Amino acid sequence: MPQQVQGVVARGKGEPVSLERITIPDVGPGEAVVAIQACGVCHTDLHYREGGINDEFPFLLGHEAAGVVESVGPDVVGLEPGDFVILNWRAVCGRCRACLKGKPWYCFDTFNATQKMTLDDGTELSPALGIGAFVEKTLVAAGQCTKVDPLADPKAVGLLGCGVMAGFGAAVNTGGVGRGDSIAVIGCGGVGNAAIAGAALAGATTIIGVDVDARKLEWAKKFGATHTVDSRATDPVEAIKELTGGFGADVVVEAVGRPETYEQAFYARDLAGTVVLVGVPTPELKVELPMIEIFGRGGALKSSWYGDCLPSRDFPMLVDLYRQGRFDLDGFVSETIGLSDVEAAFATMHAGGVLRSVVVL
Structure with a gap:
């Protein structure tokens, strides 16, 4: 059955974001539904709201996230419900000319979920960087889920999903x-x-x-x-x-x-x-x-x-270094907020007052 969740949406260029009810379809082939635990407020999300990326409104914002896999499609291997993951926006294809040259961090054919999440009226949402994680649960391609140490703090390690890794x-x-x-x-x-x-x-x-x-x-x-x-x-x-x-x-x-x-x-x-x-x-x-x-x-x-990263290689390594006390991911978390605070967090970020505001669900 499709699920109803709450998420942060940018409906138009320069308009304040709003908290909306969102429908997540049943998970399909190659897809996963992830319950979001934490998501950083990145400047790229503000770029989306301001129309600086493209004009495919409405956007479901958020992409610097960690959470727990809730369900996976029938053909997905190596990923199971209950896995703790960081979401990445460059799920490598393994088939393009970069991947075949052994340089998957340059993958030219990265992929996202096939199905679309929608608003109540059926309007399709464009998820930021193919993720859309200012939301209680999100639908992504299974390859966008990178398993890491489940003992790590999602507030900190979710930031590897974009800015810190970059x-x-x-x-x-x-x-x-x-x-x-x-x-x-x-x-x-x-x-x-x-x-x-x-x-x-x-x-x-x-x-x-x-x-x-x-x-x-x-x-x-x-x-x-x-x-x-x-x-x-x-x-x-x-x-x-x-x-x-x-x-x-x-x-x-x-x-x-x-x-x-x-x-x-x-x-x-x-x-x-x-x-x-x-x-x-x-x-x-x-x-x-x-x-x-x-x-x-x-x-x-x-x-x-994206820091020329290979998420399957770099995310687990950096989480391990964090867990060993050698890489201070906690230091990037300036404040924790709720979903309803994202618009205010944009203003704080624009003023340079934080390294990262992190939405905690």
Whole structure:
């Protein structure tokens, strides 16, 4: 029988979200129903509400989530009711050209649930990033469920579903930061601080956090920054060079998504160094750089998709590190809220007052 649950819906561009009754269909082939325990409030959800992703309203928001599998489709293997899972928005297909090359973290044909959840009047919902987790239960593709240690706190580990994984992976997977390396992270919100924490875990010895907000710079120190730069008062490029022997950092992670900060990242790296863009830009933004500088500096300019993660590999590993006390996921949880508080949480997030608000069900 279809189920009725409560969830947070964005009905139109820029409109306040509303708590609505939602119908979940019976689970079908390749699908799973997951009872959500916790879901982080990510900036991507606000992008959806503002029409910055697409215009396929109404959206069922939320995607940074952990919960317990309630039911699975008849053909699903390796996943059972009662499994504790983190939801991921890149369920790899195993068949596309990236997967067949042994690079499934670049999968070009990720998949979601086939059926649609609906409002009371039958209107189909577009789930944010194919998940839609500001809801008591959600319908996803079984491959979007990654089993992890059931003793882990869902408030903390659910954040691996998007922002924390994106930042950690930008530094470690995409940037390849390692022992003895230097790294600068421009933008010390949730994603940027996850990059800092990842760099510290990987053995980087010079870790520089850059931001315009003193609160965020204090957060950066908490997650492992050895130095911080207030770019309102100091030229960040010159400051990063000064902190790295005049050369620039081996890796610079740009976690803002702005042309001016990307240019700072480009010039703040060492020769043959790497720039990683993980901040999400809006479509109209453009970067202009002299081609001779691109050629002459060598190295790599990379974009990081979801931290170039493979959920089946990375989520359990990071949860284990969290359980061992080596990766402070609890530190990203600024406050816990209810489903009815999501609109207020958007305002708090926009003001920069939290790393993450987390909806607890």
